[in-house]
Each structure stands twice: as structure tokens, then as C-alpha cells.
Amino acid sequence: MVTNSAEQEVLNELRDGVINYDEDSVREAAKKALDLNIAAKQAIFDGLIPGMVEVGRLYEEQEYFVPEILMGADALYAGLDILKPHIEDEDMSIKGTVIMGVVQGDVHDIGKNIVKMMFSVAGFEVHDLGRDVPLEKFVEEQLRTDSEMLCLSAMMTTTMVGMQEIIKKVKDKNPQCKIMIGGAPVSEDLAEKWGADGFAKDADNALKEAIKMIESLRHL
Amino acid sequence: MGHNLSPRERVLNQLMGKPVDRPPCYNGMGNVTTAGIDQLGYRFAELHEDAAKMAAAAATSYKLFGYECAVVPFDFCVEAEALGCTMNTYEDVNHLLYPTIKEKAIHGQPDPAAIAIPEDLVKRGRVPVVAEAIRLLKADIGAEVAIGSYLLGPITLLGQMMDLDKLFRLCFKEPDLVNSILDKLTQVTVTLARHYREAGVDYVCIREMGATTDVLSPKIFRKVIMPHLHKIFAAIDYPAILHICGGTNTVVDQMAGAGASAIAVEKKNDVVKTRETIGSEPLVFGNLDTYDLLVNKKPEDVQQAVLESLDSGVDAVWSGCDIWPTASIENLKAMVDTVRQYGAEKWRRQRG
């Protein structure tokens, strides 16, 4: 795609607006993009998304912290709200559907919320069950929605053990559902031992892993 | 200085700046064990609302492994409940779960004017239960060991009362609003600290768990957390310790200036670096891993970790956070015994 300097400037504004978590300037830039006839898809993938990637990098570098990530995502969504109605449907096919939540007895949801944000930015449809979610609820919701993936989070060693039961029940009823688990006390070894399909130590790796899983499903 | 200081004297003398024979081994967080609870025939879920059971369970750590303190309560919901939130103790779940806030008190945009601190705060929720447990503990083992309690710092408390994501955003967008609410909540911390003192605690730990740099930046820490901590420590007139979980090296200079008798940190804090940053004052407590070490490892690993911790410059060997209840008594004994045996010799402050 050819970009002239006026277009490039708008794309930069979108990107910087996300990095500076400035919802208003992102909205303005999104409107400008449409006025300039920049394809909505390009505005998203060459403007908003690189901004969010940079936010993620700044978080890893410990320049940004959890609030900055949340607000960067707010700014990104402010832009998406304006741009999304202007894209052709086939451009934005959903990558996959995911059920996500923090297991019963555990209120630590900061990490889960970051994972969720990354997934929805990347185009997954995420059903967030929240925190302190009864074990049964995961099973019910997975069966009800027939989601391709189930993501379980736990930050405590007492609550983490609940995952084992959920994994077993879901796999019994719906063996092709891909299950990924995470949270500080969880490990690769535990994921394997409990029969989950994957584990990731942070949101970035979680997303990469998820994309691989969904691809493997679709190649069946 | 006699060689037969009681645990209580050792803990309190040190907190008050008097000489002691060795670093004490205790904490200012939960330290009840499944072994202790089982011995009494109780379940974890029934301890939180019953002063006698709470006190009896808290005393088992001294009785079973010689811990030099007894601490109540065990959960993070007391203050929020007194301010109108409801708690879930998971009465009907078989395995051990920590209580959580089921229903938050603040929905939508918080309004400082609408947040009223009840006149009868000390009669609300489980405050009377905790105060009674303190009295019972004092009568039971209070002559020998230090009796402690903990209270949430204002931002951690506000995080229990409202949606945390919303609070995080507000810290940036409306810091003045957040500060005016936190200012009110400092009253809660101070009022309860005084109330527990009347009931008999020897020290209190202020836990600003939500303020770790794993989550919030040093800048926010300075802007919306420190001002209130300053106030709290200025208003408490007995030993008070500031504890923050997670990574704290980048805010430890601020913590050191909060006015606490000591600061307490977890494993993610590099204590050698902390000492380089803050110098020899104040006292630093820490920083044993609560799960990987105390639950999963063996007594010899515990011994080594205790020695490393002392070597890095801690003044009292504390767990980094609540001792995980399933930690083995063997490991906990190894922890206490190592401090007893090697504490004096390994203590960096003493070695100069």
C-alpha cells in the first residue's frame, strides 16, 4: 500500500495516541484517517496495533505498568470503535473464540485482564467469566458456547489445583477444546501433568501459543 | 543484654531500637498452618468469624515450631467488610481457600463525599472478632511472644472496595479524587490500629500489597501512595512495619522514608541492593519465599535460604508474605532453628 506523507502522519498519530493513552487524539486521528480515505484495516494494522505493540514493549522494559497498559488498550478501542464499521467483514475474520477466567477462590485478575486484552486486540472473541469463577461454570460455558479455547488463570497455589478438575471435565466432554493455563505458580510441567494443551508465562507468549493452537485446530 | 530474652522482648526491643542478642524469626502476616488447624480439629473457613478459634489457631505457630509471634487475622477482608462489603469464606468448599470480597461497596465512579467512615467502625463487621482474638492471644501466650496484627494500606483497601481496573485508571486521570478518598481511608487504618493496640497488640503491619512495582510505577507510588503512608505512620504511636509484596527495589527509598519502625519485603526484593540504596536504616525484614521454599523444598534448603537472607542484610527473618498454610512443620522448624543457631553470627548489622 502506498502511503503519502499526510497518510503517514495520521498513522503516526494513531500509533502515538495509543502509546500516550490519549483516547481523544486517537478518535480524532481515526476520523482523519477516514476523511483521507485510508483503508480502515490499514489504519488499524499500521496505526493502532503498532502503538499497542510499543505499549507492550514499554511494559516489559518496566517503563509502563499495569494502568498504562489498560489505558493504552482504552485508546486502542476508542479508535477501533470508529474504524471497525468501515472495514469489509472478510478483512477481520475472528481468529478464534476463547473462554477465559480466574478459578474459584482467587481474586488475582490483573494478569488475566492483560492476557484478555492482548487476545481481543489480536482479533479473538473473548468471553471473560471474571475472577473467582466456580469450577462448574467453566465447564458449562465451554459446552454452551463450544469455544475453541479455554484459558484458566490462577495466582495462588491453593486455587491452581482447581484447574485439574476443570481440564478433566472439559476434555471428557469436548476433547477438541484447546486448554491453556497460566498465572505465576503454574508451570509447563503442571500443564502437561494436568492434561492442558499449553502454558505461557506471560501475555505475549500466551497470544503466540494461542494462535498456534487455533491454527492446529483449523488444519484438522 | 541478657542471653535469655523472651521472643516478645527480642521482637519489641529491636523494633524500639534497643540491642538484642540476635535477629528474631517472626512476621506480620498470616502464619497459621494446616498442621496447626488440623491439630485443633478446625477447618480454615471457620476461623475467620470466631474469635476463640482464630486465637487458638494463631497460637499454634509458636506452640508447634517456636515462631516468635502470633498474628491475627488471616484474611484481607476485615476493613472492607466494616465499610460495607460482603465476604465469602468458602464454607462449603472442601480444600483451603482464602476469603474474598464477594460484593464490592463502591459501584461506578467513586464519590469521596459519599464515602463515610462509620462512627462505630470498631463495632462493624469482624473488627470485634479480631479485637477479641487479640485479647485471647494476649492472655494465652502474650507474656512470651509478640502479638501482632495487620491492616491494609489505603490503596489496597480501596482496591478491595471497588473495581481495581477502574481504580488504576483513576490514579492517572483523577489523582486528586483518588487522593481525597485515600485520605479518608487512612482514618480507617489509624482508627483500627489504635483499637487493636487497646486490645493488646505489640506491633502492627501495614500491608500495601496492591502497591507493588509489579503493578504500579514508582511515580504513582510517590503521588498517590506515599502521602497516606506518611500520615498513617505518623499517627500510630507503637511499633508499625510497612510491608509491600512483589518487586520493591525501585520504591524502597520511598518506603524507607515512610516513618515505619521497619520495612518488610519479599523474595523479589534484592536486599543487598536495598541496603545500597537506603543505607543501614531503617530495619529491613524479609524475605523468604512463602511457597516454593517453605512448602516445596526440604529443611536443608530452608536453612540455606535463611542464611542467605541474613547474609543479604535482613534484621529479622520474615516470610515474604503470608506463610502458605500447607508449609511443613519440618521446614518451619528449620527456619526458626537456623535463625536461633546462626542468627547472631550471620547478622550483617552486628558484623558491621
Ligand code: B12
Ligand atoms: C496484587 C496482589 C494482590 C491483590 C489482587 C488484586 C487483583 N484484583 O488482582 C490483593 C491485595 C487483593 C491480593 C490479595 C491476596 N493475595 Co495477593 N498478590 C498480589 C501480588 C502483589 C501481585 C500479583 C499481580 O497482579 N501481578 C502482576 C500481573 C501482571 O502478573 P501475573 O498475575 O503473574 O500475570 C501474568 C502471567 O502470570 C500470565 N498469566 C496470568 N494469567 C494467565 C492465564 C493464562 C491462560 C496464561 C496463558 C497466562 C497468564 O500473564 C500475565 C501478564 O503477563 C502478588 C505477588 C507477586 N509479586 O506476584 C501477591 C500474591 C499472588 N498474593 C498472595 C496472597 C497470599 C494473597 C492473599 C491470600 C492474602 C490474604 N492473607 O488474604 C489474598 C488472596 C485472596 C483470594 N482468595 O484471592 C500470594 C500467593 C501465594 C501462593 N503461593 O499462592 C502472592 C504470590 C504473594 C506472595 N509472595 O506470597 N493480592
